[in-house]
Amino acid sequence: MAHSVSSTRVFDVETNHLDIKKFKLADYFPEGYEIREYGIDTHKKKPNAHDLLGKKAPDWTLPDFNNRMVTLNKLGSKVVLLKFTGIGCGPCQASVPALKRMAEDYEDKDLELISLETWTNNMQSLKHYSDKNEMNYKFLNCSDEVKKTYKISGVPVFFVLDKNRIIRKVIKGFSPEKTEKNLRAVVNKLL
Template sequence: MSADTIIALNTELFLKSANDKPFGYLYSIERDCKTETFHRIDMYNGESVNILSPEDSTYFPEKGPYIAYSKSLIGNLKFLKDRYTNKPFKITMLKDTVINGVANSHFIANVYDTLDNNEHLYSNRDYYIDKQTGLPGLVIIRGRYKYNGLVSEYYDETKYFNYRLDRADITDASFVIPKSFKPRKKQAAPPAVLAPGTTAPDWTLYDVNGKKVSLSQLKGKVVLLDFYFIGCSNCMQSLKPLNAIYEKYKNKELVIASLTERDSKKAVLDFEKRYKIKYTGYINAADVVKSYHVTGFPTFYFIDKEGKIGNVFVGYNDDFEDKVTSVINDLLSKK
């Protein structure tokens, strides 16, 4: 996980269901993300969880993990209760804090804390409780984790507001999929990646500093296209070797362009600063993702000096740096 801020507005509906074992509630959680092109509704009717897509009025079953529920107010508090019951952890009370003119109690739950080869890894949850209502208004999750040898930080801030409890208008019917929504059709197999020797589709994008660049402008150089998104674990694995490759070839005819279709300019700027990324990042690359038939992340395209596809890798492996270096050396050596 990365340490980048994601801004989303959730509308959460819950109805107590005493006999329901998985959750204890029926629920509908609508998530409209402001920093990504992301809008969905997670709905549980007592039998199954379905994901509704307002964009195309389709739905499909979800088999878990139920991330939307875990990040909801009830799911968040249930996590704290279950975790503490099964494996008690340290809870620290801090001084009262004023948020938007309202006094809040503040406590920190230290749910995970360890040393791994002298690396301090942890997970803390800050809870801010409105002293008038007794309800959480803000939950912050901070952590430092190790995944496949890479240590990264995590920060997630969720604000809860506009509570309306015991609403008579929330009934079983609130968790029935609208008739206007149709089951999502089984998607056809994604198109194959572009084959070596194919002319690379041209594109024009802006980097996070507002500079406009086209692929055609880079003709005569070898170009490595890194298709990624923030939060992709394998994309995170590639950061360190890509930085090393940039340093190795920075005075040669190689350009590394990192492309994202979903992350905002601010998110990318923060991401690049936090991880000290040396190569250039470009945003709003949805059309490029489509034209290059990218369906998995990360995907790496190598463009030769004549503007043709030289090679393509999908995913990340431990020998990534050696493989990339070999391809780059081969393409640079060609006249």
């Protein structure tokens, strides 16, 4: 990202003497001024993965890095933990050890862990990432259509699906202290 920096020297600075307790920034906004996040149109409803809670998870068929196809509805009657991820995403990478622990701990249970890569379509990059992180769960290449149907606007996002493929939990982001604990609680309840 390019940056442009400029500076100006000022020698005759005058400061105001307002009491900070009485200062209200909004008093200095022009009439009709609106505060909003840059680039966000406040009149359009932003897609939200939480809107899918309680609904049937959209089906998909996606390839892994060996080009083997995996279909959500052909996974049998298992609880499914989906993680939408990006291989260049720090929080996504920080969540890998937690998912590896869960894959080990639930190995003999009816839980399927699947990570869906949203940032790249390069299968060699997916394989390298999986090998480097010694992933012990499925790692698939996500299509734009699937990202759209699951309303993915950022990563990581975790979905927990029950045995009937109903979305029971959506967690956006990753917290080392909370996310794994929350995921385990939901999975244990559904198993």
